[in-house]
Amino acid sequence: MKRILILALSLLIAQIAPAQQALSFRAPVVSPEINADHTVTFRYRNPKAVSVKISGDFLPDRTVADMVEGKDGVWTYTTEPLEGELYLYNFIVDGERRNDPSNMYMNRDIATWTSFFTMSTKQGDKGWYYETHDVPHGTLSKVWYRSNTLGADRRLTVYTPAGYEKGKDKYPVLYLLHGSGGDEDAWADLGRTVQILDNLIAEGKAKPMIVVMPNGVYYNNAAPGYAVNMFQPTMRNSRSDSTVEIEQSFPDIISFIESTYRVAKGPKNRAIAGLSMGGRQSCSVSRSHPGTFGYIGMFSGVVLAETPEAEAALARQMAPKVAPSLYWIGVGSADGVKVNSLKLKEYCEKKGYPVEYYESDGGHIWRNWRVYLTIFAQKIFK
């Protein structure tokens, strides 16, 4: 048996030329390694490198730390004890950024892949919600719908909660929008929507719900690899704000969802939230379709305007014409777009709308948006 197994593996190795890494006969380097004391050790083998540093969002103030070369040319770095979280990092090898070749976990933000890992120190900490646990799991689907408004078939991501397939219940729907340069994959991949919802629902902390994650860039039909060309997504273009087009075409999405899935209707069963450009869209869509959404979330919402006065006017325009059950605003204390959140909060308060304002540390980053989703999902449809 062993002989044939070795033969078969040898054949495979000879034939899978570009996939050498997984089958390398060098002793494997384990990286990252989460230690019992919640420190994390990173390892990178490169005997020829002169300088290896690590950049990661677990480092204080996001500085860069030196890795130390040991025997065998393996460079290492061990963190302080860390909290449960999804962490991003990369190595800097003689000045060149590269991902950890020993860690196959990477996620893509716009056009950039970054190594990541999740860890939790106890059930219910932040990182715990981002991990898969032995709880009932929902389904994640990539679905195409027709937008007659935009004259195109477009792709969106749908999360249906555990039990959807076999049950008869109708579910409320959260429409969840990504930021500029993102696509319909962003919330599921970077946002850990599936894990967060599975875990919150299993704990009874969120109502079972459908989450719809459309592509919010009107001129892209689908994420890279599922669009008709192999485009490189970018934020560097003048068409990055799809707010008007998404606002006008949003009824196409709602009517597709409500005619395709077992959906509870009416504003008490519809929520909309988004991050950055998607935050602006969630405000704009809810305002231009008054009474459609009972729950509105703006996560680090970006408003682009030429003057402070125009910016303030835009922020007011984003406010709903009909009072929602909840207007939830989340933003990082270091986020440059915080002023928009504060203005919107002020405006909602003046109108007497139920508004909650949540300020977290840090800036315009996914780490915050995962937290906002975790909180917002517990507050809606109740």
Next chain:
Amino acid sequence: MKRILILALSLLIAQIAPAQQALSFRAPVVSPEINADHTVTFRYRNPKAVSVKISGDFLPDRTVADMVEGKDGVWTYTTEPLEGELYLYNFIVDGERRNDPSNMYMNRDIATWTSFFTMSTKQGDKGWYYETHDVPHGTLSKVWYRSNTLGADRRLTVYTPAGYEKGKDKYPVLYLLHGSGGDEDAWADLGRTVQILDNLIAEGKAKPMIVVMPNGVYYNNAAPGYAVNMFQPTMRNSRSDSTVEIEQSFPDIISFIESTYRVAKGPKNRAIAGLSMGGRQSCSVSRSHPGTFGYIGMFSGVVLAETPEAEAALARQMAPKVAPSLYWIGVGSADGVKVNSLKLKEYCEKKGYPVEYYESDGGHIWRNWRVYLTIFAQKIFK
């Protein structure tokens, strides 16, 4: 507007520390670039590198080619004119393998990420089937089912053809199995199942069908990132052959699918196929559930046995007890496991089963398995 846009981008750049690549201010390097004459140019900027090579499956005999350094430290390589195909490649920088940092398209095979691109030279060439075109698109879902046999909730991938959601038709089902070390993501990602089926169905060359891609490794419930820990998949373990367990638990999958989706039943509406270990499983499952599958595909099927005699006996055991409508065997001429395919073909011929044998160039590689799927999908349910 421009002022605020620059401000907003600056804020984002300052805050998205690990995602520097996409937002770098260096002039972007375009790589790969598919030229009008079907040659492809690769570019890689690294002024400090002493030697940069490219390894790719478009090179003759899969050798490695030197890249040439130009101004600005950008290394380039241009291929001969290429046929339509999905190509894999990586750079070798001073002896270290790395992916193309300018190309965000990567796919994962077991634990290895590799840069790729697709190209087609005309409608209907091989590469054309692997690309997304403006045709009706099916849905791709990641679904969990209960396997009572294995005592676990397990994840599988389901492709439902365009029109499934709104229609009432019942569809035949192809069960499609991955190889050792793979998972339920492999066929959709590396195998381009969605694109192949969308395109074949749109052309009328394949019947609209459901494709079910289970996780065929019995001790893994789900692909990396959706299992309960962050495991690194590997072929290097003694439990890599899950044939017996998958054979025994397969009725759990069929009964889940047939009770959850609008499925046409009976052997004329069930096909099973798989690659490598999955080829062995497709044979084994169809044999131990006689009369269940009308169409059986073995793609580069691997049979592990200690002696040539035992190997031959195993190959015979894989043959069905009940004649299927079609036994389709595909294998590469340079594949070390070709002997099993030939023996199985011989056995089927002796029994008088309808058998087709297809031999392609090359070895035990995804490039072949995509071709086999493209052919097999056109032959079933007709």
